[in-house]
Amino acid sequence: MPVLLAPDRAPALSELLRAADTVGLGCGITGAPDAGALKIAGIGSLGSAGRSEISFLSNPRLQSQLDDCGAAAVILRPQDWEAYQARHAGAPPWAAVLCPQPYLMYALLAQWFDRHRQAGLPKGIHPSAVIADDAELADGVHVGPLAVIESGVRIGAGVRIGAGCVIGAGSSIGADSLLHARVTLYHGVHVGARAILHSGVVLGADGFGFAPDPRTPGAWAKIAQLGGVRIGDDVEIGANTTVDRGAVEDTVLGDGVKLDNQIMIGHNCRIGDHTAMAACVGVAGSTTMGRRCVIGGAAMFGGHLTLGDDVHISGGTAVTSDILKAGRYTGVFPVAEHAAWQHNAAVIGQLAQLRKRLRAAERQGAAGTAGQPTNHKQDA
Amino acid sequence: MPVLLAPDRAPALSELLRAADTVGLGCGITGAPDAGALKIAGIGSLGSAGRSEISFLSNPRLQSQLDDCGAAAVILRPQDWEAYQARHAGAPPWAAVLCPQPYLMYALLAQWFDRHRQAGLPKGIHPSAVIADDAELADGVHVGPLAVIESGVRIGAGVRIGAGCVIGAGSSIGADSLLHARVTLYHGVHVGARAILHSGVVLGADGFGFAPDPRTPGAWAKIAQLGGVRIGDDVEIGANTTVDRGAVEDTVLGDGVKLDNQIMIGHNCRIGDHTAMAACVGVAGSTTMGRRCVIGGAAMFGGHLTLGDDVHISGGTAVTSDILKAGRYTGVFPVAEHAAWQHNAAVIGQLAQLRKRLRAAERQGAAGTAGQPTNHKQDA
Amino acid sequence: MPVLLAPDRAPALSELLRAADTVGLGCGITGAPDAGALKIAGIGSLGSAGRSEISFLSNPRLQSQLDDCGAAAVILRPQDWEAYQARHAGAPPWAAVLCPQPYLMYALLAQWFDRHRQAGLPKGIHPSAVIADDAELADGVHVGPLAVIESGVRIGAGVRIGAGCVIGAGSSIGADSLLHARVTLYHGVHVGARAILHSGVVLGADGFGFAPDPRTPGAWAKIAQLGGVRIGDDVEIGANTTVDRGAVEDTVLGDGVKLDNQIMIGHNCRIGDHTAMAACVGVAGSTTMGRRCVIGGAAMFGGHLTLGDDVHISGGTAVTSDILKAGRYTGVFPVAEHAAWQHNAAVIGQLAQLRKRLRAAERQGAAGTAGQPTNHKQDA
Structure with a gap:
């Protein structure tokens, strides 16, 4: 379980968004009037975030995960928020944070929490160094x-x-x-x-x-x-x-x-x-x-x-x-069930010979069906 | 050379088997009346074990290695011991330890020797930590x-x-x-x-x-x-x-x-x-x-x-x-002599084209020998 | 930039060659009368060596790099030195060090500089060990x-x-x-x-x-x-x-x-x-x-x-x-542009089948053009 901030050190949602958004993305909080005051102690995924965590929807195909999401707040694009509202009558239990680039905003929030953690680390020169x-x-x-x-x-x-x-x-x-x-x-x-x-x-x-x-x-x-x-x-x-x-x-x-x-x-x-x-x-x-x-x-x-x-x-x-x-x-041998691989891999050592045989078969075929064109470049 | 116990700390064979067999495999010692008193200082392979080591036969195909084995004792299945006796007139220089699962018994013996080694390691908190x-x-x-x-x-x-x-x-x-x-x-x-x-x-x-x-x-x-x-x-x-x-x-x-x-x-x-x-x-x-x-x-x-x-x-x-x-x-490119690999690998880049040409050759062949069936699924 | 010796610790070229050549390759300095007294603080490549560095030509195909070389001295084979002189009217700005095996002489010089560096490292038992x-x-x-x-x-x-x-x-x-x-x-x-x-x-x-x-x-x-x-x-x-x-x-x-x-x-x-x-x-x-x-x-x-x-x-x-x-x-899948790889790799899983189809096509072709020999070993 990820480490969360102690409740008394968790920032309010509005304060957190302001502090973390160092590149000026701009985020709007939609929800209950006091949503901006929610205390946020960490970040969670849509499927696991709890009441003191913020989550985000970066892949629109994961929309359905919003239905059961237990986070305090979710960052999502305005169009995904509209899509959610179109599918649901009431308000969700989470505050919607509207943002043009939820994944980048998540990255900025993660950096904020990490800076906060690092600020608590020991300082100075340890005497044993x-x-x-x-x-x-x-x-x-x-x-x-x-x-x-x-x-x-x-x-x-x-x-x-x-x-x-x-x-x-x-x-x-x-x-x-x-x-x-x-x-x-x-x-x-x-x-x-x-x-x-x-x-x-x-x-x-x-x-x-x-x-x-x-x-x-x-x-x-x-x-x-x-x-x-x-x-x-x-x-x-x-x-x-x-x-x-x-x-x-x-x-x-x-x-x-x-x-x-x-x-x-x-x-x-x-x-x-x-x-x-x-x-x-x-x-x-x-x-x-x-x-x-x-x-x-x-x-x-x-x-x-x-x-x-x-x-x-x-x-x-x-x-x-x-x-x-x-x-x-790319250059990767495709994976297969072992028996199939064995059959096909055995042919790898004959490929040059097979190409030659194909060429011969083509000539024979052409001889046998004179007048039919062969529509490819000859190679060997 | 593996580290062996000092002679005065080496256990007797019967005592060692009893102490190591924590899963109740059950081992019987066959050999001279005092075989159970042999001092065992370590484990060796069939080919290298000396007079103070115990060895084991887990792969019946290695039977022949028993002939020159210099170990004090060898763990083997009853059927392998019978096979040995059928091939040899006299008693071997090693004591036979009969066990249904020699490899597992070896694993247990190895754990015993390792526990013994670890028991001698330093204890407590080092002051420099x-x-x-x-x-x-x-x-x-x-x-x-x-x-x-x-x-x-x-x-x-x-x-x-x-x-x-x-x-x-x-x-x-x-x-x-x-x-x-x-x-x-x-x-x-x-x-x-x-x-x-x-x-x-x-x-x-x-x-x-x-x-x-x-x-x-x-x-x-x-x-x-x-x-x-x-x-x-x-x-x-x-x-x-x-x-x-x-x-x-x-x-x-x-x-x-x-x-x-x-x-x-x-x-x-x-x-x-x-x-x-x-x-x-x-x-x-x-x-x-x-x-x-x-x-x-x-x-x-x-x-x-x-x-x-x-x-x-x-x-x-x-x-x-x-x-x-x-x-x-599995998905592994088969190894070959370099020149052969070069010839065959060069065809890899033409495989899709070769498949197409084969299809064409099949059609020509079918046209040339009308009435002969083609007995495969067409693919491209 | 590689670490160089301080100017006051850099050896003279002739002294350096003598000290480094522990296998008796034998090197002759050609150039200005005082070339042997040039101070050499390190080794550089032909393209980057400066006035206090020695360089070497081990691959004759890199001859042209001699033209702009700014090194104090260059180790090269007598025949490469003759080739240089045949292409240039005047003397180069570097001293030529003629040696039958320039790459080995470079290795020996590198060892000399490394020994020199190591000689300056701390000695004894550190009290914290x-x-x-x-x-x-x-x-x-x-x-x-x-x-x-x-x-x-x-x-x-x-x-x-x-x-x-x-x-x-x-x-x-x-x-x-x-x-x-x-x-x-x-x-x-x-x-x-x-x-x-x-x-x-x-x-x-x-x-x-x-x-x-x-x-x-x-x-x-x-x-x-x-x-x-x-x-x-x-x-x-x-x-x-x-x-x-x-x-x-x-x-x-x-x-x-x-x-x-x-x-x-x-x-x-x-x-x-x-x-x-x-x-x-x-x-x-x-x-x-x-x-x-x-x-x-x-x-x-x-x-x-x-x-x-x-x-x-x-x-x-x-x-x-x-x-x-x-x-x-060798056994390596050849790299290709991704789309080409996709097309060809898809055939890998059909190789055994393709070989069979080729065999059938050969038989049909042979039937269609009776009397024409098939000049290969049959495989499946």
Whole structure:
């Protein structure tokens, strides 16, 4: 069950909407005269919200969930509110909050509740943290228990460093960034402002670079990785995601990049602004990705590739060559009942041969029915 | 080499079998009169076990490994023992332990040795741990060095918290759970009794939720994740696996769920009781999985899907639509020598066209050999 | 931007080449008489290196990048230097360093700069580390802040243990190994000499072993994992990679094995010497891999498989049966524009049927054009 505010700290609905609407969406409360005074302690879904929660209808197809909704208030578009009224005689038990973009308003409300929660978190430098004498911490920096900040680190104003984080020598973190517990930055890693780094993130581990070792046949000699990692502003990186340092130059993530959990970005990669990747994606070394790309979960990218701007890759797809043109790309073997898969997969290894046989059958057919055209390009 | 008990602490075979057999399988020792007094310091495989180890035959096809087995004792089914005797004149150098279910008896013995090892581990609260004043720790809780327990946490009786763990504010852990070193729970994460959480596990990181930011074209606005994580009893979660917190409601793992290493469970997912997933599986947000599902390694699931009970997914399969019917499902491109793969994969991009051409060839053939039936459904 | 040495600590070019060339490649400096005295503070790429950096040309196709190169010196093969001179009238602004193997010389230089950086790192045992009284630390061991070393651990000479590492009871680490921050070794894990373990690595978590629990239908009983992990010399393991302990015997990595980030090696696996795996690979339990295998990123291996020596698996390939013969193997669904993929993927589920229809069409064609041979093996 989500954590709710204590009743005495819950804001009134009208006050909450005003405080949360930082982008000027504008919301109107419809309902009983005192609806604006309802105390709102949290957000719930249409199906589960209780009398102290606000909910929202963002997908008009879920209209029917309004019928049983037990929330104090529901955010919805004016046209959905009209549709509700057309279907119901009396007033609903919830106050209607009319808003042109309910999902965005929900996002703003969620941010408000999260800011409220964060305001209650501990502040200052925990005495158990180990901080190098020459590290520079700006005003209002929080360092949690048992964090380690090495020599030459620079931390911007308002940054929160969670418990057990390790910030390597000479690295830097921009203002108002949030590092959850147990994030690791190696040396020479530079993170911009307003970053959110989740637990288990590792930035700046060595890229995977080896050359054949001339002294031992079959053995690999390590190529020390001398570059760093450079991350723009407004980047979020999910739990246990790793971004390796560059071999010679830096590995670079642009502004507004969003990485989900368990992603691996290889050395020397350059990821364009506002590109978002769902969980479990792997990007091999030296691949460049454009701006505003959207990468589905568990997609995999070979090394030294180039992706253009606005390329969307479906989840589970392996990309092994450049994709320069914007659009959506997919390569996934369709799932089937196991026995059916076995039958069909067995044919995969004969496809080139089948194509040849089809060609021969076409020729025979053409010979057998002379004069009938074959309406396709010949291929082999 | 596995760690063995010191000789003076090794139990006698008969005593060990009695102590380990907590489910009443019943085992009979056959062999020399003093076989029950043999000292057993550990468990070994048939091929490697030494004179102070017990081994087991669970797969009858491995019968031949009994011939060279150097173990002190071997657990096997009565019928396999008879088969051995039929093939050999003399008595083996090992004592035969007759048991209807050797693999289960092995599991029980392994648990016994593990309990014995754990009994020797340090107890109590390590002075270097950082524990909030208002955290509630029940009797017999162990907290390892440099662990952090934040405000409002509740820890059940007999729980072991490993070195370097971080337990976020307001979270709770049920009795007799075991957290290995360096596990992270965010705030508002609730774990049931008898859980085993391995190193690097992260529970409760933010789900991956964004809405288009109206202020910057192409940019993403974060949707704060206000739900929590709720995990049933008897759950095991492998190293570096992550389970994200819900957006509004909780992400839920049922009782007896077993997750291997490096798995990612997205926000709002609900995983049914006793479902087991092998390593590297990814489940995108808001997907619901039934009870007793078995998911092979590296299988991937899209978001907002529903899987029924008793669905088995083969390793490496990408699931992109609902699967409600119990059974086994697969979708994996068959591996082949690279050159053969290249030839056949090149045809994949022409399959729709080939189907069309086959249809045309069938028509031509039918025209050319009028009267011969075509014995299939036409498709395109 | 990569970290460079301060100008007063940068070595002269001739001195640097002599110190770095530990394998006797032999490099000759061509250029102005005082070229050997140029101060070199770091390594840069041909496109970005500045006046205090050395660069290298390893791929002759990048010759044209020499034209605008701003480096102090460039390592290149004699024949590439001749080609440059043939294309240019005057001397370049950089000193030419002639070397038969520029990429290897670059690797050696990178190692030199990295050794130089490491020489400046803190030494000794940080007072905040928690070290068991009976742990044995050889000479010159460094233990970073807030690391934990449990009972009975043995650490070889010159080992560096990073901040926040946890070394479990009875484990051992060979001489001159480097553990970056936040590495976890469970109990009974043995690592050879000169290992490099990156942040988030977990060695020795429980393998994923369960038997049906006879007391609860559908439930799983844990099989305690009593084996350990044994890792040879000269092994590197990337960030957040996990290697599980064996069920009965040890999980084994041979000498010179190189694992990239986010890899999962299941229990009881045996990986042969000098085998290298790119990121995100998963190997299920009890699989044996030969020597000098090369595994592409995100390849996945079923359990209980055997791979021979010198097997190369392409990235993204799922391996579900033994591969004993050396060579390269692939199994990846080709990526395509989404609409094209949809059309072609829909045919996958009909392949067995299409093969049958083709066979029928061939028979009809043969009947219609009697006397024309069909030149292929019949399959169904």
